[in-house]
Structures are given as C-alpha cells and as structure tokens.
Amino acid sequence: MTTETKNGSGRTTGRGIGLAAVRGLALALVSLPGAVLCFCLSLVSIALIPIGVGLVTTPYVLTGVRAFADWRRVLAAEWGGVRIPPAYRPLPERADPWTRTVALLRDPATWRDLRWLPVDMTAGFVTALLPAVLLLYPLEGFALAIGLWRVFPDGYWYGFVPVTGQASAFGAAALGLVLLFFAHFLTPRLLGVHFRLTRAVLGGNQRELAERVRVLTETRRDAVDASAAELRRIERDLHDGAQARLVAVGMDLGTIEALLDKDPAQAKELIARTRRSSVEALSELRELVRGIHPPVLAERGLGDAVRALALRLPVATEVSVDLPGRAEAPVESAAYFAVSEVLTNAVKHSGADRIWIDLHRADGMLRATVTDNGKGGAVIGAGSGLAGVERRLGTFDGVLAVSSPAGGPTMVTVEIPCA
Numbered sequence: 001m002t003t004e005t006k007n008g009s010g011r012t013t014g015r016g017i018g019l020a021a022v023r024g025l026a027l028a029l030v031s032l033p034g035a036v037l038c039f040c041l042s043l044v045s046i047a048l049i050p051i052g053v054g055l056v057t058t059p060y061v062l063t064g065v066r067a068f069a070d071w072r073r074v075l076a077a078e079w080g081g082v083r084i085p086p087a088y089r090p091l092p093e094r095a096d097p098w099t100r101t102v103a104l105l106r107d108p109a110t111w112r113d114l115r116w117l118p119v120d121m122t123a124g125f126v127t128a129l130l131p132a133v134l135l136l137y138p139l140e141g142f143a144l145a146i147g148l149w150r151v152f153p154d155g156y157w158y159g160f161v162p163v164t165g166q167a168s169a170f171g172a173a174a175l176g177l178v179l180l181f182f183a184h185f186l187t188p189r190l191l192g193v194h195f196r197l198t199r200a201v202l203g204g205n206q207r208e209l210a211e212r213v214r215v216l217t218e219t220r221r222d223a224v225d226a227s228a229a230e231l232r233r234i235e236r237d238l239h240d241g242a243q244a245r246l247v248a249v250g251m252d253l254g255t256i257e258a259l260l261d262k263d264p265a266q267a268k269e270l271i272a273r274t275r276r277s278s279v280e281a282l283s284e285l286r287e288l289v290r291g292i293h294p295p296v297l298a299e300r301g302l303g304d305a306v307r308a309l310a311l312r313l314p315v316a317t318e319v320s321v322d323l324p325g326r327a328e329a330p331v332e333s334a335a336y337f338a339v340s341e342v343l344t345n346a347v348k349h350s351g352a353d354r355i356w357i358d359l360h361r362a363d364g365m366l367r368a369t370v371t372d373n374g375k376g377g378a379v380i381g382a383g384s385g386l387a388g389v390e391r392r393l394g395t396f397d398g399v400l401a402v403s404s405p406a407g408g409p410t411m412v413t414v415e416i417p418c419a
Contacts, residue, residue, distance in 0.1 A: 017135060017184060017187045017188065018135070020131045020187045020188040020190075020191045021131045021132040021134075021135040021187055022132070023079055023131075023191060024128045024129060024130065024131035024132050024187075024190070024191050024194070025128075025129065025131075025132035027075070027128040027194065028125050028128040028129040028132070031072075031120055031121070031124055031125060031128060032121055032125045034068055035068075035117045035118075035120040035121035035124070035125075036121050038061075038064065038065045038068050038117055039114070039117040039118060039121065041061045041064075042061055042062065042065060042114055042117070045057040045058045045061040045062075046058060046105075049101065054101070055097045055098055055101050056097055058101045058104065058105075059097060059100040059101055059104060062104045062110055062113075063379065063380070065110075065113050065114070065117070066086075066088065066110075066113060067379075067380075067401070067402060067403070069086075069113045069116065069202060070086065070399065070400075070401040070402075071401055071403060072084075072120075072198055072202070073085075073086065073202070073399060073401070074399070074401045074413050074415065075195075076195040076198055076199065077363065077365060077415065078362070078367075079191070079195070080191060080192050080194075080195035080196075081363050082192070082195040082196060082198070082199050083199075083365075084198065084199045084202050084203055085203075085397060085399070086109065086399060087108075087109050088107060088109045088110075089103070089106075089107045089109070090391065090394075091103055091104070112201070112202060113202070115201060116198070116201040116202050119197070119201050120198070120201075123197060124194060124197060124198065127190060127191075127193050127194035127197055128191070128194045130190045131187040131188075131190045131191050134187055134190070135180075135187055138177065138180040248277055249274050249277050249278055253274060255270055256270045256271055256274070296308050297332060297333065297336055298329075301323070301326050301332065302321075302323060302326070302327065302332045302335055302336060302359065303319075303321035303323050303359060305332075305336050306319055306321070306336065306339055306357060306359060306368075307319050307321070309336075309339070309340055309343065310343075310355075310357060313343060313347060313355070314347065315346070315347055315352060315353060315354065315355050315372075316353065316354050316355070317343075317354075317355040317356070317357065318354075318355070318356050318357070319357045319359070320356070320357065320358045320359070320360075321359045321360075322359065322360040322361070323359055323360065323361055323366075324361065327361070327366055327418045328418070330396070331366060331396060331416055331418050334392060334393065334395075334396055334398070334416060335359075335366055335368055335414060335416055337392070338368065338389045338392065338393060338398075338400075338414045339357065339368050339370060339414065341386075341388070341389050342370045342386070342389065342412045342414070343355065343357075343370060345378065345386065346370065346372045346374065346410070349374075349378070350372045350374025350375060350376075350378070350408070350410060351374045351375050352372035352373050352374030352375075352408075352410075353373065354372065354373050355370065355371070355372045356369075356370070356371045356372075357369070357370050357371075358371075361418060364417060364418060365415050365416065365417060365418060366415070366416045366417075366418035367413065367414065367415050368413070368414040368415075369411060369412070369413045369414075370411070370412045370414075371409055371410065371411045371412075372408070372409060372410050373408055373409050374408050374409070374410055375406075375407065375408055376404045376405050376406050376407050376408035376409065376410050377404055377406055377410075378402055378404035378410050378412070379402070379404070380400065380402055386400065386402060386412070389414070393414065393416065396416050396417065397416075397417055398414065398415055398416040398417070399413075399414075399415040400412070400413070400414055400415075401413045401415070
C-alpha cells in the first residue's frame, strides 16, 4: 500500500513537472512572436494617427492587443492560479473612428497593455522558457556521457564542464543530474514566476484600483439599464401577446354562452377556436418564462440547462460538464445567458457544423468555453452580441476572452468568480 502511494505520488510529480515544461515551452513559442507583432503594429498604428491612417487601424490593433492580453489572463488563471482582472473602460457604441481611437488611448489599461508587451517579449519569454530548458538541458549531459562527445573531436562545453573525453563526459552527466534534481523543485515554480511577472505588469496599483471601482460602477449601471429594458420587454410581450389572447378567449366564452341555446353549431366552432387560442397563449407564456429564467436551470442546475440548450441547436453539439455542486442562482443565470448568446452567434455567423461546450469550476472560478469549427473572425464589439455579454459579465467581475483567427476555430471563454 505504501509503495503504491509513493509511486503514484512520483508519477503525479513527474507529470506536473513535464506539464509545466510543455506549457512553458508553448508559452515561449507563442508569446514572443505574438508580443513582438502586437507591439510593432501598435507603435506603427499610433504613429500613423496624425496622417489619418492610424484613426482607422488603431481601434482594430488595440482591440487585438486586448484580446492577446485577455488570453494571457485566462492562461494565468487556468495554468498558474493567478488572477489578473481586467479594468478596461467600456468603449462607446456606434462611435466614429476618431472617438473610438481617443477612448482607447485615454484608457490607462491600454498603456498598461503596451508596457507589458516589451516585458513579455523579454523577461516573460525567458521565464516561460526556463522550465523547459531546466528539464531538457540535463538530457544533453546524459547524451554526452553515452557517447555524443565523440561527435565533437575538438571538445565541447557543457555548462562549465569542458568535455574532451569519457571521464569529462561523465562529469557532464553528473552536472545534468544535479540540474535535473533542481528541475524537480523549480520547474513548476518558474512557470508561476512567469504568471506573477505578468500580473505585476498587467495588474493594477491603487490608481488602477480606483479605475476598477469606476468600471464596476459603470457595469452596475449597465446592469440596471439592462434589467429595466428586460422588464419593458416582458411587459410588452405580455400586453401584445398572452394578455391579448386571454382577453379574446374571455370574449369568445361570453359569445359561446349566448349561442349555446340559439346556435349550437356556431358555439361548437367558437369552442374549438377558443381552445386553440388558449393553447397558443400557454405556449407564449412558456416561452416568456423560459426567456426570464428557464425552469430547467432553476430545477436541475447549469449543466442540465446548457445540455437542454444544446439539444435545441441545429448544429451538432457536444457538452462536457464538471461542476461539483451548484453555484449561486445569479451566477448560474449569468453563465447560462452568456453561453446562450455565444451559441446564438456561433449558429448565425460562424458557419460551423460542430460546437463543443465545456463547463467546469476550478480555483473559485466558473468557466464556460464554447468552441466551434467555423470560419472565425469573431470580435467583441463588432455587432456580434459579445459586447453585451462582456458588459453583463462585468457586473459579476467576470471575464470574456475570444480567440477567433481567420479560418477558425473560434473559442470563447467566459469566466465568473464563484464561491
């Protein structure tokens, strides 16, 4: 029993070291070109503002920088358990290019993102690459001891060990063994250092905390406005739909009562029409209730509600749920309607023939990821409905991240703090 436990622990530790090294290598390979591209495009686009070209390109470039930063925030939370909340000011809707450009450049979070890019392409690249180097470099020392040193007849330096023969090759292997020992302890921690460095630059100070409070105040106002608009929609639907049908049913019943003795045939026809009207009124009420708060969400939770939502889609959809217990009702409702809006966008605009939904909870966060194999090109604020989702999630201090390169696939991640 004891031996099995130790072996299992060793396998778990080894898997964690290997996973940290692979993740660090992937981050290094993606972050360096991504940060360089975003930084260069931002500098060129901002420099072209005085001649007018930058007014058109800057909103798109800075939106791409924000998407890149949001993607790193999601990875920091999922891979390192490091929360980096965004504090972007909401952009004016349907504004001209000059207004959008000015709004982006006046946002302190924009300049924080631009300061982070050179850090990410230098120190961030090194701290992401070190876990992989610390794990793979010892393998070179072992290879030298096996006989690789013979390929270098003029000698070869491994670290501070000059390898000129078999004895010095064994010295290189000993150094590799020491490095592997340190890798056992340092590899996962080095990846954490990378994410903490990202938080140190992307995270806010006291001034940014005040900005965060201001953003939350605005998102709360947006939530109040959205709630008022929803109430007006419900009143309008009730008045124009179910209420009108019920009034007609009442009038038909009065007519039927008067015709029962005089004209039974016409009364029978009115009864059939009244029954159809009552069925239609009931159907409208059910649709209205489902739009307010789906019964399956209240009775069976978020996982089953999303499964029921997927069954009604015209696209083949796979749902994966890992939710131990239930979250608070407002959080479940926010996540449900966010997923619903993302799925609606995917069905209408992506041209996908397959969709994957993943729901799970980890590190105090409820995460929902919707992936489709469509044509890509989804952007927050491009009339896709994602801007509204982002505003509603802001009420819960939630995050919306979109990865949608041209040609697909599109991955939309929703993250909401959840006790």
